[in-house]
Amino acid sequence: MSIKTTLSIVAVATILSGCEATYDQAKADKDIFNAARLLKKGVTPGRIDYNLNRVIEYCNQIQNNECLVVAHKYYGHFYVSPLLTKHKKFFSLWGFHDPGGTYENRYQHATEHILKALSYNGSEVNYDLQTQLYMSLSTAYYALGEKDKECEALANALLARTKLYPEGNEPIEHLPFNVNRMSEFIKHEQKRVGCAKVLPVK
Numbered sequence: 001m002s003i004k005t006t007l008s009i010v011a012v013a014t015i016l017s018g019c020e021a022t023y024d025q026a027k028a029d030k031d032i033f034n035a036a037r038l039l040k041k042g043v044t045p046g047r048i049d050y051n052l053n054r055v056i057e058y059c060n061q062i063q064n065n066e067c068l069v070v071a072h073k074y075y076g077h078f079y080v081s082p083l084l085t086k087h088k089k090f091f092s093l094w095g096f097h098d099p100g101g102t103y104e105n106r107y108q109h110a111t112e113h114i115l116k117a118l119s120y121n122g123s124e125v126n127y128d129l130q131t132q133l134y135m136s137l138s139t140a141y142y143a144l145g146e147k148d149k150e151c152e153a154l155a156n157a158l159l160a161r162t163k164l165y166p167e168g169n170e171p172i173e174h175l176p177f178n179v180n181r182m183s184e185f186i187k188h189e190q191k192r193v194g195c196a197k198v199l200p201v202k
Contacts, residue, residue: 028055028067035074045083046090052078053097065120072117073133079110080139110140130160131182138189151195158186 031051038048052075059067075098078084084091084106091103101109114137118130134157141150161170161183172180179185 023054023058025058025062025064025067028058031055032067032070032074035078039074039078039081039083042081042083042086045078045081045087046094048074048078048083049097049101069117069120069129072113072120073129073136076110076114076117076133076136076140079106079113080136080143107140107143111137111144114140125163127160127164131157131164134160135186142193147193147195150193151190154186154190154193154195158183158190161186 032055035048035051035055038044052071055071056068056075059071079101084103088103091106095102096109098109114133118133134153138150138153138157141147141153164170165183170181170183173182174180175182175185177185177188179188
């Protein structure tokens with residue numbers, strides 16, 4: 001290998017390492033935004049996986065819990081998304097950037113990320129976020145065939161929704177099964193699953 005080639009390789013490596021060193025909160029926020037946008041559009045799951053894993057690594061380093069809540073939330077949504085089913089061949093072959101993540105255990109990883117997001121949800125409780133997280137958690141438990149845990153997640157989602165609108169002024173939404181409010185949708189899901197009266201854990 002020539003000296004010129006060696007110097008070129010060293011220069012490129014230096015530039016790349018410098019780029020990584022400049023990763024900051026602004027870039028993490030941008031990665032989260034792009035991951036959420038791509039997830040909503042249902043495209044490029046590999047990029048979503050890469051972005052969220054990078055954000056979590058960074059936010060763990062700086063101990064930014066607010067950032068971790070959002071990143072783990074979207075990772076949980078990502079793992080239960082139909083997008084992965086469409087790209088089964090890719091993820092079965094290449095796996096995920098998320099350590100330990102495989103196509104086969106994606107629902108288990110969904111529960112882990114969602115539970116982490118819930119654990120980072122600080123003293124100022126965001127009941128809207130809790131509702132979203134518990135609904136995603138119920139989806140993951142449904143896929144895992146864990147009925148009791150699915151019912152528990154639905155009960156917690158309903159509790160969070162009730163606390164979000166204590167006056168009963170819940171907004172009307174366009175939801176499946178001809179229901180107009182999220183609380184009604186959650187009750188429909190409880191009935192579908194065959195949940196007995198389950199007390200929420202929080």
